Amino acid sequence: METEWDYRRKRLFEIIEIGLPGDVASQVYDAFNILSIVINLVVSVMNTFDDLHARFGPWLVTIEAVTVAFFAADFAMRLWTAKFLRPSLTEPRAVLRYIFSFSGLVDLLSFLPYYLPVFFPSGAVAFRMFRVARVFRLFRVNAYYDSLGVITQVISSKRQQLFSSVFILLVLMLASSLCMYSLEHDAQPEVFSNAFSGIWWSVSTLLTIGYGDIYPVTTMGKIFSIFITFLGVGMVAIPTGIISAGFVDQYTRIKRISEYADEDEVHFIRVALTEHDSWSGKTIQQLGLPHGVIVVAIQRGHEVVVPRGSVKLMDNDVLVLGAESVGSSDQHHIELKELELRQHNPWNGQRIRDLDISRQTLIVIVKRKGRMLIPNGDLTLHQGDRVILYTRTRMAHASSIWL
Missing domain, CATH: 1.20.120.350 (Voltage-gated potassium channels. Chain C)
Incomplete structure (x- = not known):
């Protein structure tokens, strides 16, 4: 406890x-x-x-x-x-x-x-x-900030490729240092004094910083230096290309997820329990929810409780219920639309029973200043109201039947 x-x-x-x-x-x-x-x-x-x-x-x-x-x-x-x-x-x-x-x-x-x-x-x-x-x-x-987090995600997802490119670069630096020592030691014994003295030259050349304090003076050394310089440009471009491709992949994936979310929405219902609700004091197993309806989360004060079956609901709990989405392949297609009444809308000031709408369209909810109103026939609509319209069609071959 x-x-x-x-x-x-x-x-x-x-x-x-x-x-x-x-x-x-x-x-x-x-x-x-x-x-x-x-x-x-x-x-x-x-x-x-x-x-x-x-x-x-x-x-x-x-x-x-x-x-x-x-x-x-x-x-x-x-x-x-x-x-x-x-x-x-x-x-x-x-x-x-x-x-x-x-x-x-x-x-x-x-x-x-x-x-x-x-x-x-x-x-x-x-x-x-x-x-x-x-x-x-x-x-x-x-x-x-999520935008800064993309950098961490890209580097983490491409870490193996980056490690491989860095390893290849280190091998080339060591190899070029040994080769330059062999070519320049006799001409510059004080500069290329041992096998590791050319490491600084290989770093400045392969990484294209061009410091210039150590450089070859022999013909073969200069030719080899030109080759290493061109190779260095390509080697530096490899990790740059990996990171750039990672950014493109990451933003494409985020965009794709967003598009998928718009195409196949998951519908949730937020229910606040009071002391008079029959669910208060019961466990989730005792609710007897219909098939396809689940409790997604329970908000209890500043805490979010995992909705296990043994969790006992309490007064002032806020339940988030999730319902199975209706796909286009279903026999019955349910369509809900939300309409906001603006200044010149002809429905402003009219009772629901007097509206000139099709019998196939029903008003199921009216939202007014944060309140949910039951849309009986005598309810008068006002500017700023948000009206939820319900339409149900039966998908049968090429025709549709309004119910």
Whole structure:
């Protein structure tokens, strides 16, 4: 049974994780987290300028101390709520899994090097180098935006091809270094002094950066350098093409999913239970739902409950019911259309019984300012109402019969 203490921990977990729509506290925390990361990095850059450090030094030190303290508090809260991040693990294993994950190590290195010189003054210079890890906290911004997440998905899906291209590039760098050593050692013994002295030349040539501090002087060395330069252009283009193709595939897949969703919609119903509803107090198994209707989710306060058969429904629960979609191959085709009454619509101000509509079309629901109205004949329609029209046709050969 969930205690009040566990509920508070779970609520804290919901706040420090990515905020859901409508969860104001979580969204405010996300915004403050991103702002702290950006401010801390800006302060770190400003500290490298002597004139800015001399002018705003005390302010920069204070801002850095506050943001680092927030990073430490954020890490402590994530440790405390780690079991909700990985509910399948025991709490000690969930904590260890978080600490040794990439995000956990980045979170730890974001504040730990700042405080270590207090206990180990002799290592202050070495600890200062680890503060660079704060830059990696920017990857947390990636989790808040789906468009940035595409980059991670593309690299993850194409990792094998990228590893293969990098491996081939490393082999070519080593081979070209050995060849250039053989061609240039006699002419430039001080430059190409051993087999690995040409690594820098092969890197600058294959990666097309053209630094130019090491270059061949013999005829054969120059010919070989030309060949490696052309090969380097092609090798650099391979990972570029892989990533570009990955982006095209990913956006095509997203677009295709969106198109499929428009073509074959799944219909859901949202039902809020009150203390007078007959479903309140019953388990899902006891509801006796018709075939093809399922409980998709149960919203209980800020928590989403998995709708297992043994779950007991409570007052103020919000049920999301899913119904089987009707395909075009069915014998009966059900069509629902929603119509919004605007300013000059002739239905404005008329009773439903007086509307000039076909007998084959029925008004099943009228939405008015968030309320659902039963469309009896005396109901008068107004501007802004949303009217749900129901049409049922029987698909028989080339003709259709209105019912």
